[in-house]
Structures are given as structure tokens and as C-alpha cells.
Amino acid sequence: MTNVLTAAEIKRRGMAAIEEGLQHGPVQIFKRNKPAAVVLSQADYQRLIGGQRPAKGGMTALQWLLAHSPAAPRSKADIDTGLESERAW
Template structure:
């Protein structure tokens, strides 16, 4: 079942309600029968933030692109060899 908490429960029980729900993982906050927010533990939040490269004011698109973490598995040499093979047809 989905881990949700209502605004009224938060108002009634406060941080104790949030702590109880966070033991089960990320918690959806429901306001007026609609999801309004998600509460994460500090550890989970830091893990998510660490996955993204920082965006600094004044950063160009190229600088941002270069700052992104590599997710590919091919080496530069393999990519260069594939490009050379394509160019020599």
C-alpha cells in the first residue's frame, strides 16, 4: 500500500506522525484528497541531491553539460574506434 499522510494528521500529531510514516519510506502528503508533497528522510534527500550536478548562476549550457555525471559504459577509445569505422566507409 502507498505510504500517505494527510495534512489533518500532521496538524493533529505533528512531527510524531511524520516520523512514524518515514519509517516506511518516502511519504506522500495528501491535501484536499490530492497529493501535495513528498516527505523524504534526510539521507534519501542527500542521496538524490548528490546524483545531480550543481547548477551555478552564470553557467553556460556547455559547462552544465560537461558537469553532468557520466552514465555510459563505453570507453573513449571504443567510441573513437566506432566513429573512425563509420567515417571510413
């Protein structure tokens, strides 16, 4: 995907940057030089889900998180180290 925006560019230009990017297709968002998200136009999103609306009554985000245990347990020290590196930008 060559249609890329950085989080910094979005902070600087706001929605205008995303709207401009969407004119050329889906926009990949990078945060700290890592892929973070993809923004789709409404038409692309509808094609992706087959024109169907997401089912209501499904799992909430909290239910999903509780149902999926982490791949490997992490210690408090590991979590703190990860948070420090994320915040040190």
C-alpha cells in the same frame, strides 16, 4: 506510493506522524484529497541529489517565479474564484 499522510493527520499528530511514516520510506502528503508534497529522510534526499549540496548563488525563489511566466493569463475573477474554492473547506 502507499506511505500516505493527510494534512489533517499532520495537524493532529504533528511531527510524530511524519517520523513514524518515514520509518517506512518517503511519505506522500495529501491535502484535500490531492497529492501536495513528499517528505524524504535526509538519507533519501542525499541519494536524490547525488550527495551534493545544492549550489549556492543560484536563483532565489522570487527570481525563479519572475523568470517563469504563467502558462495562460488568468483574470482577477478566475483567481478570486480559485481562492474562494480553496478557502471553502
